[in-house]
Amino acid sequence: MSARQAFRAYPMTFAALFAVGACCVVSAFWSLPAAAAEFGVLLVLAVVTAVRIRRDFRTIRATVLALGETFSTEENSTLQNFPLPVVVFDSADRVVWYNLKFQNEFLADRAARTGDIRQFTGGLGLRDIRKSERFDAEVGGKAYTVYFNHIQCAGRQSYVLLYSEDTRLKRIARAYALEKPVVAMLAMDSVDEIYRAYKESEYAEISADVERITEGWFNQYTGLFRKLGSGRFLAVFPEETLQKMTQSRFHVLELVRKYTYHDVPVGVTLSIGVGRGDSISDAENNARQALDMALGRGGDQAALKDPDETYRFFGGVSKGVEKRTKVRSRVMASAIAELLRGSENVLVMGHQYSDLDCIGAAIGLCSASRELGTPAFVVTDPHTTLASPLVEYASQAGAAQWFVLPEHAERLLTEKSLLIVVDTHKAGFTEAPQLCEAAERVVVIDHHRKTVDYIRDAVIFYHEPHASSTCEMVAELLQYMGAKSAVTTLCANALLAGVILDTKNFVLRTGVRTFEAAAYLRSRGADTVMVTRFFNSSMENKKLRGQIVLNAQTYRRCAVSVADIRTHDIRVICAQAADELLTVSDVDASFVLFETETTANISARSMGNINVQLIMESLGGGGHQTMAAAQLRDTTLPEAKEALLAAIDAYFENQ
Known part of the structure; x- marks a missing residue:
């Protein structure tokens, strides 16, 4: 290997040697002991470099000889005179052989026998190249389609690239794409x-x-x-x-x-x-x-x-304008009532880890369906629901038989059954996604901002992103269904609990229709004291919530806290902690991270100045402008926090 080739193959190594040599010369004028020490370092580096270059040269020489043994004289001559550029490189991305066409087209008078293949692939190394059989590259101002393959040379694995120049075709394709x-x-x-x-x-x-x-x-x-x-x-x-x-x-x-x-x-x-x-x-x-x-x-x-x-x-940064007219509510109420009457039974299902808004809306619709003469059931898992106080209250009020497990609901489902999905419009987020696939007729009632993977084959898709809660929407529907007696004290309390939860005590996303719905529920017997009890928590949970708040850090006017705790009520505690963090001065949004098995969960809240839905969507979640969440599977809490901070940065950069 010539000195020129060695320098081209190891530019950084020689640069380091020259730097140490320069320091040695300068030190000689000031301190001979220091210069002697630096000279010793220079000798060690020089020896190591020489050994490395000699070893690499032997490897490359062996590969080239192996190539000669692999191909016959005629085959080698054919490759050398092949009309397309061909280059062979090893697993360390070093060029070990190329034909005359490659040399004439890419190298001119330069030698690259030990050069880096990435200078001829647009910066791609073997790790990226081997992902497909061909890729596009631009070299010397020309566009190429590069074909990749691998060969065995005397037991050594080498790799071959064949270049097909198609600059004109790519220019035409690019122009066509820009004019579509x-x-x-x-x-x-x-x-x-x-x-x-x-x-x-x-x-x-x-x-x-x-x-x-x-x-x-x-x-x-x-x-x-x-x-x-x-x-x-x-x-x-x-x-x-x-x-x-x-x-x-x-x-x-x-x-x-x-x-x-x-x-x-x-x-x-x-x-x-x-x-x-x-x-x-x-x-x-x-x-x-x-x-x-x-x-x-x-x-x-x-x-x-x-x-x-x-x-x-x-x-998507504004809160939107509340729709004052209730015409759509009346139309939807009439259509849903007709479906309820014509069904054999009704199954009402919400999202996983159902909350008060989800269960409250389900109870309201079950009550209406039963009043219209059709058996109805709430599909929920008592072990994972976050609305246990409401479920217990409903059971004590005589509605225990309304609640069924997902596996029991599958046995109830028939061709004439009606499945109503509330508080979500994504089949994958429901309590039992298999019910969405099996049901012949599905109705969706939701207030969350629409996402891409929504339920597309619903017979009725009642979606109001301006509504404060699903319970508000159901409270309006019940007024126009012709089943006013369905709004019992149990139903009114359940619906009011959902409204209070999603509005944070009538603070967030609260419009005129929200107060009208609350007034209607109050007139039907809703007890605010009773509803407040659904939000009570134990002393232990309050301590854990305070610990999460104390551990919070501020980042770009956002409070971020990692809850490294283990408890059955972790979801409720973290959601409440996220709400509490919003009461801190100079905090526009809050994010609480917690872990369940191998999933990192993020509970996000905002006062409206920051759209947490957009931040959570970038992490695969969703929700509302002021309330959202995300689940990062097979992710640790430190990794989730890093991803969250990056998502916050991206959000502010795009504003």
């Missing part, structure tokens, strides 16, 4: 509420202003923009324009959100659904579904749907 049409559908949120709040002439002016803002934003891009109707727009543009829009994170959302009418905030927001597809019709269909997803998540955001059914979301 994309469809977007835009809609003003809460149009009806704004229309009722202003005079007709004022509403027309507001609508025109929003249209002007939206059209002005779009005019900076290339594409077609048309108004479809009141507050609804359609846009068609190339993929290149979409990339620019995503880079600016759909800045029009912020422009519309900040709109004021005569210097008074209107509260108008915009929802955008963007669809890609193999054709215009596919893109339009995906855009429509994406808009539904954006609206189902509370509006004020853009949802981008790809042909592979994946979504990306932008925005």
Whole structure:
């Protein structure tokens, strides 16, 4: 191996030798003992380097000789004169052989017999290359499709790359991809509420202003923009324009959100659904579904749907506007009542680790179904529910037979059964996912912001992300089902408990309809003192909760605490601790991490300034803007905390 080749193969090693040598020379002017010591170090490094280079050279020489033995003279000549560049490298990513075409195309007069293969693969080493049989690389300003294979040379494993230059084809493919049409559908949120709040002439002016803002934003891009109707727009543009829009994170959302009418905030927001597809019709269909997803998540955001059914979301920072009209509630109540009457039996099921909102809503619907003459049951596991006080209270009130285990519910399920899923819209999060698959008819009633993996084949999907709780939604439904006697004291207490839980005593996400529902339940016999008892906890649990609060640390106005404790009530304690951390000054959000078996759990809370739903979604969870959670399977608490802090950083960077 020549000195030039050795220096090219080990640049860092020789740089270290030169640095030590320079220090030795400088030290000689000041202290001979120090210079002697440094010279000794230099000699040791030089010997080690020489041994290493000699060993590597022997390995490479043996590999090259093995290659010569592996291929016959004719085969070797064929490879050398092969019309495509071919290179062989070893498991240490070192080049050991290449043909003439490779040398002429990539090396010119340079030698790379001991060079690093990564300089010819776009930085990819063997670990990344071996994942597929081919990959794309750019070398010397040209684009290549590189084919990977491996060979045995005298017992040594070596690897072969074959380069096919297709710069022109890749340039055409890239241009085609950037010109593919994309469809977007835009809609003003809460149009009806704004229309009722202003005079007709004022509403027309507001609508025109929003249209002007939206059209002005779009005019900076290339594409077609048309108004479809009141507050609804359609846009068609190339993929290149979409990339620019995503880079600016759909800045029009912020422009519309900040709109004021005569210097008074209107509260108008915009929802955008963007669809890609193999054709215009596919893109339009995906855009429509994406808009539904954006609206189902509370509006004020853009949802981008790809042909592979994946979504990306932008925005979603506002709380949304409460819908004052109850027309939809009346329509849904009538439809659900009809289904209840026509069913053989009804199974009401919530999410895993059911809480007061989940069980309260289930009790309300069971009571209504039984009043309409159809047997109904609440599917829950008494060992995992977080609403044990409510279940015990209902059992003592004569409703013990209402509650059934998931395995018992499977035996009750028939073709004429009706399954109602409450407080979640994800089949995988339910108490018994197998029931969702087996049931012929499913009704979903939920208030959480919509996620991608929602139950798609529900006969009724009653989803109100602006509602405070599922119990509020059920309380409204019961008023229009024609079964007022179903709202007994038990039912009223159960529903009020769910409302109080999710609103944190009427503090968070509380609207006019929330108080109207609470007033109705109070008129039907709800006892606030009795409901308060559902939230009582033992002295031991209070001590553990205080310990979690004391261990909290602040990070970017967020309180983060790791609960390294073991107790049966760990979920309830951590949820309560997260609520309590919000009472600390200068804390806008709280996160409590705890472990169950091999899963790291995160309970997240917020006062509304920080959208904890977006943070939890980035970790695979979900929920609401002010209340969310995530489960990280096969993850330790330190790893979960690191992932959480990274998610918090990403959230603030994207705002």
